[in-house]
Amino acid sequence: MEFSGRKWRKLRLAGDQRNASYPHCLQFYLQPPSENISLIEFENLAIDRVKLLKSVENLGVSYVKGTEQYQSKLESELRKLKFSYRENLEDEYEPRRRDHISHFILRLAYCQSEELRRWFIQQEMDLLRFRFSILPKDKIQDFLKDSQLQFEAISDEEKTLREQEIVASSPSLSGLKLGFESIYKIPFADALDLFRGRKVYLEDGFAYVPLKDIVAIILNEFRAKLSKALAGRSPTVWRTARSITTPTVRSSSPRMSAHHMVAIVGFLKRYTTHTGCGWNSLYSHREEVAKSASVLTARSLPAVQSDERLQPLLNHLSHSYTGQDYSTQGNVGKISLDQIDLLSTKSFPPCMRQLHKALRENHHLRHGGRMQYGLFLKGIGLTLEQALQFWKQEFIKGKMDPDKFDKGYSYNIRHSFGKEGKRTDYTPFSCLKIILSNPPSQGDYHGCPFRHSDPELLKQKLQSYKISPGGISQILDLVKGTHYQVACQKYFEMIHNVDDCGFSLNHPNQFFCESQRILNGGKDIKKEPIQPETPQPKPSVQKTKDASSALASLNSSLEMDMEGLEDYFSEDS
Amino acid sequence: METFNPTELPELLKLYYRRLFPYSQYYRWLNYGGVIKNYFQHREFSFTLKDDIYIRYQSFNNQSDLEKEMQKMNPYKIDIGAVYSHRPNQHNTVKLGAFQAQEKELVFDIDMTDYDDVRRCCSSADICPKCWTLMTMAIRIIDRALKEDFGFKHRLWVYSGRRGVHCWVCDESVRKLSSAVRSGIVEYLSLVKGGQDVKKKVHLSEKIHPFIRKSINIIKKYFEEYALVNQDILENKESWDKILALVPETIHDELQQSFQKSHNSLQRWEHLKKVASRYQNNIKNDKYGPWLEWEIMLQYCFPRLDINVSKGINHLLKSPFSVHPKTGRISVPIDLQKVDQFDPFTVPTISFICRELDAISTNEEEKEENEAESDVKHRTRDYKKTSLAPYVKVFEHFLENLDKSRKGELLKKSDLQKDF
Numbered sequence: 001m002e003f004s005g006r007k008w009r010k011l012r013l014a015g016d017q018r019n020a021s022y023p024h025c026l027q028f029y030l031q032p033p034s035e036n037i038s039l040i041e042f043e044n045l046a047i048d049r050v051k052l053l054k055s056v057e058n059l060g061v062s063y064v065k066g067t068e069q070y071q072s073k074l075e076s077e078l079r080k081l082k083f084s085y086r087e088n089l090e091d092e093y094e095p096r097r098r099d100h101i102s103h104f105i106l107r108l109a110y111c112q113s114e115e116l117r118r119w120f121i122q123q124e125m126d127l128l129r130f131r132f133s134i135l136p137k138d139k140i141q142d143f144l145k146d147s148q149l150q151f152e153a154i155s156d157e158e159k160t161l162r163e164q165e166i167v168a169s170s171p172s173l174s175g176l177k178l179g180f181e182s183i184y185k186i187p188f189a190d191a192l193d194l195f196r197g198r199k200v201y202l203e204d205g206f207a208y209v210p211l212k213d214i215v216a217i218i219l220n221e222f223r224a225k226l227s228k229a230l231a232g233r234s235p236t237v238w239r240t241a242r243s244i245t246t247p248t249v250r251s252s253s254p255r256m257s258a259h260h261m262v263a264i265v266g267f268l269k270r271y272t273t274h275t276g277c278g279w280n281s282l283y284s285h286r287e288e289v290a291k292s293a294s295v296l297t298a299r300s301l302p303a304v305q306s307d308e309r310l311q312p313l314l315n316h317l318s319h320s321y322t323g324q325d326y327s328t329q330g331n332v333g334k335i336s337l338d339q340i341d342l343l344s345t346k347s348f349p350p351c352m353r354q355l356h357k358a359l360r361e362n363h364h365l366r367h368g369g370r371m372q373y374g375l376f377l378k379g380i381g382l383t384l385e386q387a388l389q390f391w392k393q394e395f396i397k398g399k400m401d402p403d404k405f406d407k408g409y410s411y412n413i414r415h416s417f418g419k420e421g422k423r424t425d426y427t428p429f430s431c432l433k434i435i436l437s438n439p440p441s442q443g444d445y446h447g448c449p450f451r452h453s454d455p456e457l458l459k460q461k462l463q464s465y466k467i468s469p470g471g472i473s474q475i476l477d478l479v480k481g482t483h484y485q486v487a488c489q490k491y492f493e494m495i496h497n498v499d500d501c502g503f504s505l506n507h508p509n510q511f512f513c514e515s516q517r518i519l520n521g522g523k524d525i526k527k528e529p530i531q532p533e534t535p536q537p538k539p540s541v542q543k544t545k546d547a548s549s550a551l552a553s554l555n556s557s558l559e560m561d562m563e564g565l566e567d568y569f570s571e572d573s
Numbered sequence: 574m575e576t577f578n579p580t581e582l583p584e585l586l587k588l589y590y591r592r593l594f595p596y597s598q599y600y601r602w603l604n605y606g607g608v609i610k611n612y613f614q615h616r617e618f619s620f621t622l623k624d625d626i627y628i629r630y631q632s633f634n635n636q637s638d639l640e641k642e643m644q645k646m647n648p649y650k651i652d653i654g655a656v657y658s659h660r661p662n663q664h665n666t667v668k669l670g671a672f673q674a675q676e677k678e679l680v681f682d683i684d685m686t687d688y689d690d691v692r693r694c695c696s697s698a699d700i701c702p703k704c705w706t707l708m709t710m711a712i713r714i715i716d717r718a719l720k721e722d723f724g725f726k727h728r729l730w731v732y733s734g735r736r737g738v739h740c741w742v743c744d745e746s747v748r749k750l751s752s753a754v755r756s757g758i759v760e761y762l763s764l765v766k767g768g769q770d771v772k773k774k775v776h777l778s779e780k781i782h783p784f785i786r787k788s789i790n791i792i793k794k795y796f797e798e799y800a801l802v803n804q805d806i807l808e809n810k811e812s813w814d815k816i817l818a819l820v821p822e823t824i825h826d827e828l829q830q831s832f833q834k835s836h837n838s839l840q841r842w843e844h845l846k847k848v849a850s851r852y853q854n855n856i857k858n859d860k861y862g863p864w865l866e867w868e869i870m871l872q873y874c875f876p877r878l879d880i881n882v883s884k885g886i887n888h889l890l891k892s893p894f895s896v897h898p899k900t901g902r903i904s905v906p907i908d909l910q911k912v913d914q915f916d917p918f919t920v921p922t923i924s925f926i927c928r929e930l931d932a933i934s935t936n937e938e939e940k941e942e943n944e945a946e947s948d949v950k951h952r953t954r955d956y957k958k959t960s961l962a963p964y965v966k967v968f969e970h971f972l973e974n975l976d977k978s979r980k981g982e983l984l985k986k987s988d989l990q991k992d993f
Contacts, residue, residue, distance in 0.1 A: 165783045188723060189754050196757035198782045205724025 022096035024143050025084040026131035028222060033101045042105060048081050049102035053123035060126055061483060066133070074130050085131055087139070111230040121226050125219055132215055137182070140211070144218075151184045151214060159183055162201065162208060169201035172212040182211045191217060326379040326428050326509035335381045337390055343380075345465075346495075347515035349488055349508045350449045351434060352376050354461070358445040363398025368438055368446040370409075372429055374416055379428035379509040384417045430507045431485050450475075450484040467494045577901030577922045583623060583647060585923045586896065590644045592930060592955045594894060595965050600636035601972050602743075603653075606979045615675075617654030617661040619889050620646055621898075629654075629889075630661040649898045652889035656748075674887035676749055679725075679742040679758070682882040682890065683711045686736060690769070691873045693804055693812065698899075700736050703803040705917060708738050710795050711876035712912050714788045715740065718762060722784060726978060729971050730907040732920055734897025738907065739890060743975060745982070756884040764788075764875050772818045775871045777864045789867050792874045797839065800873055807838035807845075816845070819869050824852050845869075893968070896923050905964035906971065921960040929959040 037045075055077040063070040078085040083102070084095035103124070110120035135143065144151050159166070163178050173181065191207035193216070194200040201208045209217065335343070344356040355373040359365050365373065370391075377387060391413060392405050414420045431448065440447040449458055455476060462472045471494040478487040485505045492501045492511060496518050503514055604613045618631040633639040643651075655674035657664070664672045685704065689696045694703045712730055719725045719742060727743040750758075764785065767774040777785065800806050807813045813832055817825050831844040849865035882888055895904045901922035907915050921929075956965055 168780055168786075169782050171780065189750065192754055192757045196760040198761055198784060201783060202722040202761075203724075204721065 022084075022093060022100065023146055024139070025087050025092060025096060026128065026135065026143070027096075027100065028128075028147050028225070029100065029103050030147070032104045035101075037101065045098060045102040046105045046109065048083070048098070049106050052077060052081050052083060053106070053120070053127070056123045056126050056130075057119075061478075061481060061486070065126065065129075071130065071134070075134075086134055087136075107230060117227070117230045120230070121223055124226060125223055128222055129215065129219055132218070137211075140182075151186055153182045154185050154208070158185075162203065165203075166201045166208050166210070169199065169208075170210050170213065171199055173210055184209045184211070184214050186214075186217070193217075193220065326507060326513075335386075337386055337393075340377075340390070343512075346519065347512050349511040350461070350465075350491055351447065352508055352512075353465075354449055355445050359394055363394050363396075363400075366444055366446075368440065368444055370412070371416070372434060372446040374413060375426055375428040376508050376512075378417060380512050384414065384419060387413050387417070428507070428509050431488075431505065434508070435484055448484055448488075450479050450487045455479065462491070465491075465495070467491065577924050579898060579901070581924060582649060582896075582898065582901075585901075585927050586647045586649070587644075588927050588930065589896065589923055590640075590647065593926060593959065593961060594643070595956055595961075595968070596636055596640050598965060598968055598972060599894065600639065602968075602975070605743075605745075606976065608979065608983075611660075612656055614660055615657045617657060617674075617887075617889070618892075619652040619654060620648035621650035621652075622646060622648055630664050632661040632663075649896070651892040651895045653892045654889040655887045677886050677888075679747045679750060679755055680883060680888070680890050681715060681740040681742075681759075682733070682737065682879050683708065683715075683739075683876055684733075684737040684879065687877040687879070691806075693806070698736050700917060702916070702918070703799075706795055706799040706803070707874065709912055709915070710792055710799070710874050712738060712740075712907070712909075713791050714876055715762060715878075716909065717787060717791065718784055721787075722761075723758065727971065727975050728909075729893065729968075730909060731893045731904050732902070732907055732915075732917055733891060734895070734902040734904045734920075735900050739904075741890075741893070744978075752884050752886055755886075756880060759878055759880045759883045762876070762878060763880075764871055765877050773868070773872070775868045775875070777868055777871075785871075788875060789870065792870050796870055796874065800870075801838040801842055804873075805838050806873060807832065807841040813841065816869060819872060820845075820849060820865055821852065824848050903961065903964070905961070906967040908963075908967045926956075926959040926961050930955060933958045 056074065059070055059073050059077075063073070075085060082095050083099045084092060106120060110116040141153060159178055166183060167173050167176060167178060185206050185208055188195055188202055188205055188207045191200055191209055191213075194209065194213055195202055195207055200213065340356065341360075344353050348356065352373060355365065355369050355376075358369065359373070374387065374391070377390070382390065388410055391409060392402065395405050395409065396402055411420060416426045418426065434446070435448045435451045438446070440452055449461065453461065458479065459472055459476060462475060467475070471490065475487045475490050475494075478484075478490060488511070489501050489503075489505045492505070492515065493499065496515065498518070501514065503510065505511060600613070603616055607613075614632060614634055616632060617629065618633070619627065619629045620631055621627050631642070633642060654661075655677040658671065658673045658675055659667050685692075685695075685700050685707065686697055688704070688707055692704045692707065695701050716728060716730070719728055719740070725742050725744050725747055729741040729743065731739045731741065733739055761784065765774045805812070807816060810832075817828060820828070827848055828845060831848070832841045835841045835844060846863065846866050850863050853864060882890065891904060893904050893906060896902070897904065901924055902917070902920045903923060903926070905920055956962060
């Protein structure tokens with residue numbers, strides 16, 4: 001099966017250029033864009049597509065893919081962001097062009113590490129699957145032909161000849177007759193996943209594939225090609241890099257440079273890593289990511305390689321957290337030590353709640369726990385003096401010698417407040433850091449309970465926290481899907497008795513702040529009456545709120561990060 | 574047939590490699606018309622010498638080179654491997670990672686030992702006419718699928734020399750197939766799943782794929798004679814208990830009773846068919862057919878493939894016309910037109926054909942004392958005078974088909990390139 005872009009180039013020469021460039025409302029992105037665009041448009045397109053892919057991800061988590069709700073919500077997202085999805089009567093050129101260019105921009109951003117590539121490919125596949133699913137039958141053949149795919153639908157006579165065999169072979173076909181079902185004839189080797197399980201009829205080296213299964217094959221091909229392109233060996237990535245590092249200056253901003261472009265690229269990467277759901281690939285490839293990030297950035301962005309300022313920038317982009325760091329709080333000194341026990345149950349995220357409990361019970365915490373919890377306490381407003389007192393009191397209960405504490409532990413506490421050694425004021429750990437680094441072992445209590453606890457134990461813990469069974473099962477489902485922070489958000493919603501937490505969680509201290517805000521009546525959050533304990537609370541109602549609030553919070557955190565981007569520009573020399 | 578004495582091998586092999594091995598046909602095969610440069614030169618062979626000395630990465634420049642080396646080394650066993658990116662005998666000089674296996678025929682190895690759980694006459698390396706039918710059925714089933722389902726045209730079936738058969742699929746496109754597709758093909762052809770700890774190894778679902786249906790139709794032709802008479806799988810309680818383990822417990826009692834009353838396997842099988850289909854019709858609806866009956870037939874008769882042999886592009890497999898060191902039998906091609914008549918016990922051993930050759934040569938010398946015939950002429954006609962001849966003919970037929978295909982392809986290509 002051949003994917004070839006030659007046809008596309010030919011189209012550009014003939015007829016109405018605009019409509020001919022994009023004959024369909026969806027595409028396989030075989031050719032990179034070759035026009036010049038301004039950096040402003042570059043930036044906007046990139047951001048819009050990131051928003052789109054984030055929605056794709058969120059909707060995929062909140063709804064079963066392919067259901068009516070999923071389909072209609074995804075369609076409205078596409079409409080809102082003005083990307084193509086369906087043939088309309090209005091001018092189709094602009095949405096299709098936006099779709100085309102933004103895809104290639106994101107290829108640049110997401111080629112730089114394994115976890116980003118996986119995320120990007122997954123969302124793009126889901127997007128393509130959706131678009132294909134709403135393509136009218138009569139358009140399918142044309143689209144396949146234009147995309148140079150060797151799929152031919154067989155004639156009715158050929159169908160009748162083989163009807164019994166085809167029906168008996170394909171699980172996706174029910175009933176005894178083919179009816180109007182389209183059947184495609186493709187070389188058997190192109191249908192590996194189908195024929196290996198005997199899920200398709202083979203005859204003389206060809207597989208006779210029903211339309212439904214063709215989609216799976218097409219998507220697989222798409223994934224393979226995209227994966228290859230992102231690996232940086234394909235010239236499309238390089239060409240894109242080169243073509244957009246020499247922009248036509250259509251805007252008036254004075255500071256356009258390759259550095260700027262890379263900054264945008266880096267910003268896009270950061271934006272997805274720290275607000276994302278879906279830690280699967282991230283976690284399993286942690287070790288490789290660090291290695292590959294530095295190798296691949298060089299390969300895939302040769303246009304910017306020569307700039308020495310950029311290399312360190314690129315290398316550090318993968319896992320940096322760029323939200324608030326909660327190191328200096330307005331409420332320093334406003335917490336008293338005797339409030340902590342109560343606060344731990346009311347406003348602490350589960351990770352800190354469990355650390356506090358362990359500390360109280362064992363009168364001790366190991367180093368990992370001391371760091372994670374100690375810095376958190378600093379973030380919620382404990383002063384150095386309070387901290388010293390807090391830890392010493394507890395450790396002494398464990399029969400520790402006060403002198404030993406002073407000698408060993410108090411130095412470390414002062415160090416973490418920036419009062420010793422190189423005097424760095426260490427910042428409390430973000431969720432990202434807690435989930436990804438330093439996993440707990442036997443006897444440790446740090447880490448993220450949603451990530452690091454055995455699901456059974458987690459369930460028991462949540463039960464002891466008096467979370468309802470419905471809530472627990474929702475949380476466990478999210479954990480299963482590796483959406484750890486969303487699970488924590490759910491926990492937040494359960495203990496504060498709100499339908500939607502109103503923020504996108506990425507830091508334990510953020511959890512604390514938001515919790516305090518609700519409890520002290522800061523913001524106006526609608527409180528729903530207590531839900532009756534039903535095993536399945538109406539999913540449509542609840543999930544609608546979840547999805548749209550997730551999107552809303554995405555937008556708000558997006559605004560937050562846009563400010564970060566401005567800082568980048570002002571630093572530019 | 575003379576009994577074969579392994580200690581005679583070195584002498585026998587010397588004669589075999591000098592006078593009997595069909596080098597020109599062999600070269601004609603592996604050279605594939607010389608269409609691709611260095612295809613033969615980049616092919617790996619491995620030799621097992623006396624005392625189990627094993628050498629890999631052998632490769633040869635041409636037919637004459639191959640002959641000389643084989644005659645020099647006198648290998649006990651010859652294996653054929655893949656066509657590599659470089660000459661295998663120079664692989665050490667190649668930069669690390671650059672020496673890659675690129676193409677190879679798709680091969681299958683069917684071994685009688687894999688059926689030990691369902692044959693009552695023999696076990697392990699032994700075979701007998703009663704169980705050889707398993708190979709016949711395997712060849713028919715697999716070959717049909719390779720030809721009709723996958724469209725493979727050039728399939729060479731070879732007797733392994735002891736307890737099984739091999740298949741070499743030599744189509745040009747097939748030689749290029751990836752490991753993943755090869756695995757997929759084996760999966761498509763597999764139905765019997767599970768090792769020693771699994772009693773019931775075949776499970777059919779509601780929809781029966783045409784491959785399965787056609788395979789069952791083939792088995793049906795042999796089942797009565799093979800399973801019910803020769804293997805006598807329902808002969809006594811011990812043997813029929815094994816069959817009962819494959820059907821639901823609810824019908825065990827009824828079956829036991831009817832088995833006791835019956836006199837032979839044929840009768841018992843009839844009973845089983847009736848009871849099983851009644852059971853299916855009660856439990857499921859009309860959508861189900863005689864699944865239980867088929868599952869038993871498949872477990873007892875369906876081919877069992879070793880996926881590891883087929884999936885690796887660099888896998889080495891015993892060469893056709895190689896000698897089996899334990900039995901002395903030559904690995905001869907099997908005539909697909911006469912599969913049912915193939916009898917492994919009539920395959921010539923190396924000692925037999927060497928003696929045939931001796932006898933003929935002596936006669937000839939007596940008759941044509943003064944004629945000086947060149948060695949080459951001798952050699953090209955020598956095998957023809959022995960029992961090896963008909964098997965070389967089968968091989969030549971296979972080679973002619975390959976040639977025809979190649980010519981057809983070349984014509985097509987030149988047609989496409991013709992300017993008008």
